[in-house]
Amino acid sequence: MSHPSLRAVLGTLAPYRPSAGLHGPAATTRPLSANESPHTPLPGVVEAVARAGATVNRYPDPGCGPLIRALARVHGTTEDRIAVGAGSLALLQALFQSVADPGAEAVHAWPSFEVYPTLAALAGVESVQVPLTDQTHDLRAMADRISPRTRLVIVCNPNNPTGTLVAHDELRAFLTLVPPTCLVAVDEAYHEYARGPAPSTALDLCAGHPNLVVLRTFSKAYGLAGLRTGYLVGDASVVGELRKACLPYAVSTVAQHAAVAALGLADQLLRRVDSTVAERTRVRDALLRQGWDVPDSRTNFLWLPLGPLAADFGTWCARRDIAVRAFPGLGVRVSVGAAEDDDHFLAAAGAWRSARPTATPGTGQTRQFRTTAEAS
Template identity: 50%
Template structure:
């Protein structure tokens, strides 16, 4: 007798679940985590102490409205709490925005390749994902504007872009925003904002002035080193933020995450000094790769992108053998996070040996 299967959403059957590769470890026990764009440094002592002090309250539900941290973020950004919505990571904040805009037969536009969660979130929300190819590893804003239809509800600009690390500049973005219908939301995903050193790249919050359709998402996972606690936020026009806030799952932002994020904001100067070290390592790694003959786009994030096309899987395997955990995009390239100097040196040694034998 055939077993009757419960009816689930058809979209799920063709939707690949996010998977992380097994951690690569050499026979000597070495492993370098360069796949997930995490900070290579642990929490600051002051942040660790705040987390330790808060553990005694994990038998209680966290502040469901995230009131204190929302106010802290707003003061830090120089904006009002009514514009800030905190979520369990920037991906959760983006998902909340998708839930707020989705309707049958609506569309979400994004560059491709970009952050791999975008098409998944669009499909889960019941929207049509519209992927616009990159041009020279950068967002093709003219093509994205041309892709807008009356069904378009959301456009995503990842700046710096993941996985290429490339950026789009103020003039380009202002011209693009002028072409977008004012009732269509434009989301700027700025997960890597703290690593940007090109002064032509705007803080997207400055683009929101006079544009109620601009939303900015950021995270504490990268520069602030809280990836394991899952906390991020979005900033939007108060009317938009009020509706997005309704989509947040109750108590989804843990107490420890709220405490750690607030403590991190108080330690901003110390944290940004760490970020500067990562930026310097990024530049060192990229220069070394260029000297080795690799073609590497300029990155404003905490990773570099190697466009390897058909060689991507082979290079990733070589990295794995040497204990280097990197992010491979089959048929396209490999993204390598900037780690500590020792990990970066190991990666450069592997890249040099691979280049010699290509």
């Protein structure tokens, strides 16, 4: 049987697969894999969604006018410096498509957000992956990999999946090493969870670097993962061009109204972020007491650099009805969730340690350990 001819690159890509058991009527798994907020929406957001739902027979505002105006007020900038998309992922896709001249390269750290290489391949851009150092971006090495073909550099800050943060001064110095003709995107999806005395956002660097754009999302701290809304801030001339690559009507009316409502309830929502940060500290401290190596996270998740043991530990958790995100050969990412779910995960992690006394979490090295099937 013959089949239609599709791009050859599709045969090289693996489909995105969320953790099993998270969706559908039979979903019972403790959801610690997708970095969602464990908090239900605030009443004000639910009310905005209900009101907007009565108008879904009409197309949404293609320019996202009220939302862009609200974002401009929040960030003290002008509306022409902001683009909105169906999650920051859609804006990342627009970035790759916008730089995809023949032979173009995109430089990013690895491991980092797992979709970067896929977006590059689909756009026909070569993905240049620079290994992390101590679970953190090696900005000097990234600068060294920039070539005349490099059209885009992405810094995921804080980094997904390791949770680590590039210091503001380091980022400022890095930007001086990037040619002004090369676009730099700082992906700040987890910005609200970062803590520390120094500023952690690249937004205040945009004025001095027209080639810099910063991405944010409503999916994490604002708890709107199911409505897919994100935004980008940068130089007005660059943003104007990037808007051309964004699909019209991509952000639904419900999503736009919910995001505006969430911005108005930011104080309440960010108090929830504070509770997640406190829970992150509790869970990390418990894992450290168990003997795990856990980098200091500035996100709503924790990273266990298990190396070759990562897939095995992911299976171990799944068999205990706990969904975590395993990156085979690298590590396991665990979202900070509700305290009850986190306690179940801690119990599973402790049981793993007891069942594998000779394993060395964090290094990926082990002298002898039983298989998951034997220890389950």
